[in-house]
Amino acid sequence: MCSENGAGPERDELDFEFLGNRTGQPYLIQTNVYKNGAGNREMRHMLWFDPTEDYHSYSILWNNHQIVVPIRVFKNNGDDKNDFFPNEKPMYLFSSIWNADDWATRGGLEKTDWKKAPFVSSYKDFSVEGCQWEDPYPACVSTTTKNWWDQYEAWHLSDSQKMDYAWVQRNLVIYDYCKDYERFPKLPGECSLSPWD
Template structure:
């Protein structure tokens, strides 16, 4: 099939990606001008961060010295969160571009976290997208997917829908992973702690590409990932307890229609599950002889 999926499959998924979640389409549109400095802070290595002349595209750089990352100033609890990313092109083995939500600025031991991680590869090989869920510092809920396009050629949208019923990871509005709330006291579901949104680029050649067999080729540095069009349509957390959490049903992202996938999304999600999943912790019986409770949903 070559580097990416064959043309008819590509057309199928492109058509699917154009079908936005019906409620997400009703979300407030992003302002025409977005100020990075009013909404984000650089976490480290400010000299490895650049913007386009108009300030609307943001670039993070990785070299042998360091990578770079940024975070929202605001915390959220529940909502719709999206960003457009263009990943490192060429030989990106060992490089990880991350886009994630986390309840702790320092990745503390009790953090909740929702991860998109894009695992680079050698030239000519497709990217792998890894998603993960942490609850009170415990992770191990990884899934890995192939993508149906080359994420280094253009920007694509990566989104998280988070409400009290489920968490859905979207790629170009196609749901690739659904993580349900089982409603039990020992629930492994991040729904209590407000979270910041983060993006970063860093070297992970000890594990990211073929389990660490492929090392970063620093002759190709600096590596650059690109970002734009951040949209957070969610409940902004204000201590001690924001009003929007008390009345979540007034928000589109927690109305009844957002509690599950619609028919088109179910069809897309099933197709992704049959064709693009390359690792699912729920099916790793050597690692989990006893199936995690949430896998039974």
């Protein structure tokens, strides 16, 4: 998802990327969060299923309190611990296939086999529940509880969602920027936020 200026230098963006795999190995997904053109909030997960076998449903809940992709939670607690939360620009949805074989699949060890082109992704049953951006400030980031995603129940994970999320964290995470002390000797502020709150 990109800002009103498209994929310009000041974009806000959520990435949900299939990184590919070596034949017979699990597929990987990388998620990333950008605000004003800055990212570096990557997480990588192993998938417990083969996404190429059939259509699968993927959902994103994005309100002013949290971004939830079923395998990741990115919290906004409304103070200076997370000044990185993207909630100030209108958003669009983009989908593409792009060549990232210099870094994505096994750190760039697996190269794209161009003999298998053309590469195709297809979608069905796409739906969006959202609000229309209105200048100067969008009503959809208020806490009016007008929409289901802006009611208290959507601000936090339920108890069963917390259990599922804990299982994902224990079993499927292979990279989390909040645990990369070599890259971030001082971790970004949001790393101290708990997805359980």
